[in-house]
Amino acid sequence: MGLSRKQIMMLAVLMFGTFVTVLNQTVVTPALPSVMTEMSVDAATAQWLTTGFTLVNAIMIPITAYLTDRYSTRNLFVVAMGIFTAGSLLAGWGPSFPVLLAGRLLQAAGAGILMPMVMTVLMLTFPVDKRGSAMGLFGVVIAFAPAIGPTVAGLIIDNASWHDMFFIIAGLSALVIACSLFVLERTSAPDKQTSLDKPSVVSSSLGFGCLLYGFSVIGSYGISVQAAIATVVGIVALVYFFRRQLKMENPMLQVRVLLNRKFLIGTIIGMLVQASLLAAGILLPIYLQSLMGYSATVSGLVILPGAIVMGAMGPIAGRLFDKHGPRVLSLVGLSMLTITTFAMAFLGDGTGIAYLTILYTVRLFSLSLVNMPITTWAMNALDNTLINHGTSVNNTFRQVAGSLGTAVLVSIMTIATNAGSSSMDYVHANIFGINMAFAAAGILCVVGLGLTIAFVKDKPGETAKTDVDNARRSVLESIMKRDVYVLDADATVIDAMKLLVDKHISAAPLVDNAGNAVGFVSDGDIMRHLSKRSQMYVDPVVMIMQMGRDSTDFDDKLRDLMQMQAKDIGAKGIIGVDIHADLPEVCRVLGENHLKKVPVLDDGHIVGVINRSDVTQYSMKSYLESEQPA
Incomplete structure (x- = not known):
């Protein structure tokens, strides 16, 4: 990464602290059945350990903006981790449910401050050319911690107790505090004028x-x-x-952004999805452990594949969004989410673990197709000056929806269980209650799907509506290159090679007769087809997997390749930026897709190409001009 030793140590402490707090968010769900048994509380009461945590997190989001301005980053990081550690110790002691809940709420207050804090420290500490590496590793931690949380918690609960789980978290948090005192630097001075x-x-x-x-x-x-x-x-x-x-x-919270209809719709869809997601995390462990008699470890392992898939799908969903827009992804995702949620409303006393694991994994996969596209679509509807406010409002409302939605769905489970207890035994009455809760969650998904069908569009030109006075368009037109070399959609590979060599370029888009971009071919695509590729095949005699080396002569491969169509070896579809996009969006597309250049589209037609160097030079020039004395 090219980081100094001190920067690596700082990054390690920040990632470790983040790992502990994010891990803590998902370790409680496998512990709920044990807590309910030990403290003689029902599911409606126990769910406060999750919904209360989420609610305090939501309340802390807008407060954190004030705290980061008011106090130095290192001091605030240490205080946040201190609050989190105190909460973990209190929860670990937990002689009664109110004490346990108080510990969880303290954890939430510390964690709510910590996450934005870590982002601030990373942005202020690392130079621009090294932030990408730091943020990339940070993203891996955020995705990995919640994935392993339920499984780790299950192992601890089965071999020790849920009390020990919180004590282990407290010990790890204390270690983070000790390291941060020696490693972290004061990266910003307090602003005494800031008020709350x-x-x-x-x-x-x-x-x-x-x-x-x-x-x-x-x-x-x-x-x-x-x-x-x-x-x-x-x-x-x-x-x-x-x-x-x-x-x-x-x-404190700029709720005026909700007057934007697209942002409002996107936020509502996100709230419905969040409510459905968090409720399942509570209902499933109760079904598996309290009703079916499985261990906490098994409960965690059922959740693990889905959590891993959801974390891994983050960057993939971003790339798909850039290619296909929000409508296709959100429709597919919400349709799958609706089907799998209703499928979970038919659980019985004979439902298999393998079936449930697959169903839950598909459900989380579908969620990954919804969250990022809908959030990005909603944010893109706002003016640049409102993006920060939009992020705060969106995150706050999603957290609140998760808390309220979980409370409502668990209440539905309780009502249905009580209604069924007169004609069913304990186990079947509770399974009926869980099924009714999932059915209600399915209805939330149907509402979200209806809103998506009616309002989520990705028609060309929609971005122009938020580009006041064509200000964004003017910026892109001033820095993009207009000499775009394209290939016909039916061009052969030899046509592509001639263009790349003659024009000294590394890639070219494919366009149809109407001038719309339909694909992309690069010198990398050609190199991959000419390389010696290993192939996997099954030996029909011994029925085992074998590795075979491609031994075709290079000249023969080259001759065959030249006769192929460029669209057969290139990328299907095209990743581009709208002519009305702002520079942060251009940087996101370039960075997330690891591209050196990206086509600029106007109503689906390619009108230019913008390179990383174009953005860098423009940014440097603008900064230097702004720094010149008047």
Whole structure:
């Protein structure tokens, strides 16, 4: 990576701290059945360990922006990890459920500060040319930790107890704090002028908290005066919170971005998906451990393949989004999510582990096709000046939806279980309740699918609607190269080679008769077909896999290759940027797809090419001009 020894040590501490906190988010679900048994609480009460954690995380998102401005990054990192460690110790001790829940909420407060903090430290500490390597490793940690969390937790619970699981997390957190004191540097000075709007913090915390509590109590025990009062207080507090944000010049949460219809629809779809996702993480361990008698380890292993697939699909989904746009991916993803969610509403006492593992894995795969495209589509609808606010609002609302949705679905499970207990035994009544909860989650997915069909479009030219006065277009037109060399869609490989050699270029897009880009062929595609490739085949006699080396003569391979069509060896479809895209979007497409250049499209037609060097030179020139004295 070309990092110094101190930078490597700093990156290691940051990644280790992030790993511990992200791991902590998923270790609780396999422990829920054990907690319910030891503390004699029902699922509606136990789910607060997950929904309460998520809710506090959501509340901390807008507060963290103030904290990062007010305090130095190293001090805030140490304090955040300290709060997280204290919460872990309290949860590990946990003699009663209220104490355990208090520990989880403390963990959430620390973790809620930590994640944005780590991003800030990385961006301020590492130079621009090394941030890519640092962020790449950081992304691997974020994807890997939640994947192994349930399995690790299951092993600890089966061989020790859930108390020991929290103590281990506390020990790892303390180690992070000790290392950070020696490794991390103060990367920013405190801004004493920064202020926090305390009424907004109180009203948002009170509103979301009371609403969550009211829904949980009503679902578990029916309508009561206590639950009704909590719900009303929550609604009133949230109305006050939103009205205050709309009146403030610098609100804690810029809810005005919800006036943008595309952003609002994208946020709602994301909220529905998040509610369905988190609820399944609670319902499945209860079904496997409490009802079917499987160990916590088995419960974690059922979840593991899906979590790995979801983490691995992140960059792949980004590449597919760049090729096909949001509509196709989100429609496919939400359709699969709806089908698999309804399929989980038919669990029985004889459902096999293999079937359940495959079903859950496909379900998480479908989620990976929805999350990134919908979020990107929603963000692209906002003006550049509102992107940061949009990210904060989107993340906050998704976290809140996860908490409220889980509370509602677990309440549905409780109501259905109680209704079925009069005619069924304990196990079958609870399975019926879980099935009804998954059926309700399926309905949420249907609503999300309907919104996607009606509103999520990727028609050419949509980006232009957010490009006020063609400002973005003017920037791209000023730095892109207009001399674009293209190939006919039916061109042969020899035609492609002639163009690449004559024009001294490394790749060229393929266009149809209407001038639309339909593919891409590069010198790398040609090299791959000329190389000596190893092939795998099955020996029909001994029925084992064998490796065979391609021994075809180079001249013969070259002769055969020249007669092929370029579209048969090149990439299907094309990754490009809209003429109205902003520079951050151009950088994202270039970086995530590891490209040196990317075509610029206007209504599907190629009008130019933009290189990495073009963006770099423009950025340097703009910066130097802005630094010149007036």
